[in-house]
Amino acid sequence: MPTAATFEIEYLQFLDADGSLARNDLPAFARDTRQLVKLYQEMLMVRIFDAKAIALQRTGKLGTYAPCLGHEATYLAIGSAMQEDDVLAVSYREYGAQFHRGVKPRELLLYWGGDERGNDFSGPAHDFAWCVPIGTQCLHAAGSALAFKIRKEPRVAVCTIGDGGSSKADFNSALNVTGAMQLPLVAVIVNNQWAISVPRGAQTGAKTLAQKGIAAGLECLQVDGNDLIAMRAAMDYAIKRARHGHGGMCIEAVTYRLSDHTTADDARRYRSEQEVKDAWAREPLRRMKAYLMALNAWTEEEEVAWKEQCTRYVDAEVNAYLETKSQPVEAMFDYTYAELPPDLVAQRAEAVVRG
Amino acid sequence: MPTAATFEIEYLQFLDADGSLARNDLPAFARDTRQLVKLYQEMLMVRIFDAKAIALQRTGKLGTYAPCLGHEATYLAIGSAMQEDDVLAVSYREYGAQFHRGVKPRELLLYWGGDERGNDFSGPAHDFAWCVPIGTQCLHAAGSALAFKIRKEPRVAVCTIGDGGSSKADFNSALNVTGAMQLPLVAVIVNNQWAISVPRGAQTGAKTLAQKGIAAGLECLQVDGNDLIAMRAAMDYAIKRARHGHGGMCIEAVTYRLSDHTTADDARRYRSEQEVKDAWAREPLRRMKAYLMALNAWTEEEEVAWKEQCTRYVDAEVNAYLETKSQPVEAMFDYTYAELPPDLVAQRAEAVVRG
């Protein structure tokens, strides 16, 4: 039979699970060891923050929290590959990317602590807030990319989505319109193998999640999402392509959720301890540390000192969060519309009186 | 780079635009010329019906009507490849498939004539009615396929969708769940190149529409949808696979909408006369007629006689439609719930009194 079309999905990895180089053609940025150290430090910071947030939740000082344990490399690669004026549209646990872009831990805590002010964060004002309705953020990124295209701005939109979320209608719609309109959008599927209790295999019959982009005519790539170098190289490539008008891309970052889904979840109900144990052998920090130590770019002493520094910083942020008073009751009215409609004035007054 | 996955989409055609064989490995059914003649006759019948329906609309005896001019081969292939207990979920112009399955022209006219009784048709009671919200029918087919799987029935669900509709969230969701659950579903994208005024190229950046199935891990095939033999061979293959538990398939039938989108549309506003003229050279009846005549299986005399027979049949159906009185006013209440809730009794009584 004649062939109408053929496709190939490549797999990208530089650092294997033990921190050895899987290939020699290191991208330029990765030859700058100082930059790698800095990113490694950021990953460590995120991990320390993550543990602290869980502790806060367990002691009743935070609401439900979605940890990011194991995803640090993927998120740091995303955050560090973007320019400030690019737009980031996340789901709800991409803290590494957001911290890199200027969001403060105290803001993050405020959000999970039940206070909308967490979303009025110190990161770029054009970045979207955490997005709970799965997948919907991808179309916000596509709309942003369309705005850039219309205004002829050399900016790129990046969205993230989970393996579960890659089944959601909005995600596929975002990919499709990206291909149809040649939008500068980079979609990253953070495949951590689980959507709460549903394993990756139950989401789709597709061999890779990267190939979701084929349906949209996008270039697709599968990456070791625990390998900061590969992830960053993939993001650099995709963002550059998009910025230069060559269209969007669909990247699957293969990683693993080492934590529960959220603090409201108990993953032992549905997955084996062995699977988690195996995944720890592939986690992103260990391999980067090994790699940097082999290069003599990082030492155990530096690690200890940096961790202490992180802890002090995180503690200060936690305190700032805990000391933030609740908003007054009228705060629930004041951002519903740009101006409070007359129809609502009485309700607000009533609420204020009630206190 | 290592390769994570590769894919290939094949293109299937047996009869070229002039009715010559494009390849020699004819499928078994196509060697039974009588069967081909019968299907050709059905295509002719549909075409005559289609013209009559447009005439009815133009003279104010029918509401908006969606013609199927040019799609006859695709629809007859679908209808004839299915078994009676399979389920068909159509959009709104798949008349050839439906007539083959027992739906009467008068029922079709009733529906487009503004009377719900058209949907209580003589086709299989488990077939879905015409479905106006684009794409939603595909998930009904998937749900049906899931029911068959649960009940271990060797039945298959078939859904059709347009090139435009292949952008709709529901369609992609249907493909995805078909792959994820290995459902016996055959999805046919009837790519007639236009979604009202929007050309195929504006819907997606994908090279083929068939490759939408790759995102779902489905086997995909692109077919000349104006070639009854190829379309039927594709359907036979896909349905057999599905019936035997090997999962779903995504078929793109490449055809052309020779008519306006509906009688409310004027395609001259947005597409060139030349394009339509060119498409007429590839239309499905002409080539099948040439093929059958070359085989001495069909003559001009038979054609004239058959057309007359069709006209008589269609006229009788049209009369039956025109003579069907409106439903009484209470008919708008009586199928809202299985039993009219007490809350609605007064409204019904009021409407009946008013008449």
Add this chain to the structure above:
Amino acid sequence: MAQITLIEAVTQALAWEMAHDPSVVVLGEDVGVNGGVFRATLGLIDRFGAERVIDTPLDETTIAGLTVGLAAQGMKPVAEAQFEGFIYGMLEQIICHAARLRNRTRGRMSVPAVWRAPWGGGIRAPEHHSEANEAIFTNVPGLRVVLPSSPARAYGLLLASIRDPDPVIFFEPKRIYRQYKEEVPDDGEALPLDVCFVLRDGSDVTLVTWGAQVKETLEAADALAAEGVRAEVIDVATLKPLDFDTIHESVRKTGRCVIVHEAPRTAGFGAEIAARLAEHAMYDLVAPVERVTGYDTHIPLFRLEMKYLPSVERIVAAARRTLAAS
């Protein structure tokens, strides 16, 4: 100055605002070369180009999500749902994001977008082309819901909707798209988004309605006038936020209220108006409130649809009941 129809007023408003504000873009299915299936966007692509008059892929979720993204990044998108019956795929984006982004981000981001859709029954259209589903939107905080019923109000309210910093659902009563023409100066003058329009003064009974039903309601007022009954007719036009004051003031005067809409009765937006009367106007009312509405069934296919829609006779009969009651 030309006389124009309601749909021409829509086009005129879009063109005015696109000409004066480069951040305004129009997007939807068939809005480009085809000018929309009703021709609401006719000629816009020629004037403003395909980058600002955007034919989208056929997916309402896509349209709605793009709209949120565009608006959040400083554009003013006017999205079209080809018919109100196809707006459901947009709801998650409208309810979870358009209506909430300002609140979610404490004002850091907002969604100054408009969702237009031809609305309502009575044009002998196919299934799903005749719904009146405005009630779905009226319980959602953060949205505005606008439903003009004349060329001038379509023009002025659409301008206001596009300029409004918050998301607006803008339904266009397709049955009266071309019902009559009136002079609508193309002067860029917007109308306020928070007042009802008193179309006719009267002292005996208040008829409250919106959309295409304004036609039947005014005819009912005529019929009542012939019987010596002076009906006040109010076109709500901006359903949410609601200007209840204007309605209340009228009922204070008349003591009677008939609410007319074509959506199904139960939990239709008429219920909110009746509820506010029950809360705030009990001592003003001299007769029970009446609702003349679509029935609590699906609007039937077109052979029966006119039996479903509120008729002049039904409105007159309800008004008479309020007069008899007291």
Add this chain to the structure above:
Amino acid sequence: MAQITLIEAVTQALAWEMAHDPSVVVLGEDVGVNGGVFRATLGLIDRFGAERVIDTPLDETTIAGLTVGLAAQGMKPVAEAQFEGFIYGMLEQIICHAARLRNRTRGRMSVPAVWRAPWGGGIRAPEHHSEANEAIFTNVPGLRVVLPSSPARAYGLLLASIRDPDPVIFFEPKRIYRQYKEEVPDDGEALPLDVCFVLRDGSDVTLVTWGAQVKETLEAADALAAEGVRAEVIDVATLKPLDFDTIHESVRKTGRCVIVHEAPRTAGFGAEIAARLAEHAMYDLVAPVERVTGYDTHIPLFRLEMKYLPSVERIVAAARRTLAAS
């Protein structure tokens, strides 16, 4: 006989019906091994297998569309939206198909399906986990909307909903999922889907509510009783179709009505009840109708959410106003 919570009653009803009707299947996100994020489907996969307790891909459109297809082919699916705030992706399938298939096909096909979702605020959950969006469904003909507020009613109404030949939206007030236990015999006895439940007799004022607010409303009735005011408390429970007769009968007796719900006020379902009172009970009422509801804003994140939800004090104050008015 065991004492069980509301959510255990849900599980018990699902298990009963699955054991007695092989066409009943459960589908949704995490309903299988995990037993649902609230454990409503706990243990069902062990008893009935993965073919009948189906973890779907993460897409509400998929869940809703599969449900329509399953039901149309003779199954009785019980679909779960993980939270009410994620139901919007299901609306096109629910409104255009579940609610219409019987009507569209003149009874040839139907959709005997249930959509369950944990509903409402007050559990300190993240964004979009606290909505009360029942009003959206109440204007849609062909649907039933059910909202139980006790273990026994959850059991009996869920059984009835699954057995009902039409589509039912079944919202579960998650704030009171585990509030208290009561004896609920596992006898397969369904409750009627078209009557309100009078939870407490009284002659001075009628308090009408549903869902989690039944708790505060009963407490308000207690507080009023302490002042010598006998409040009648009605749990609407089956919002659509509405049993207005029971409410009307109560108001005939009391002459006063306070409607309590946590959804935003404007065009909330309370409006429909107030509207019917304005239409049919004007001569019975001795005081204006009162609504005690969520405000017309988004339910805030949890630091403020209890200030948003109707409190006992607000209900008592409204009841007092009705008493003072007359």
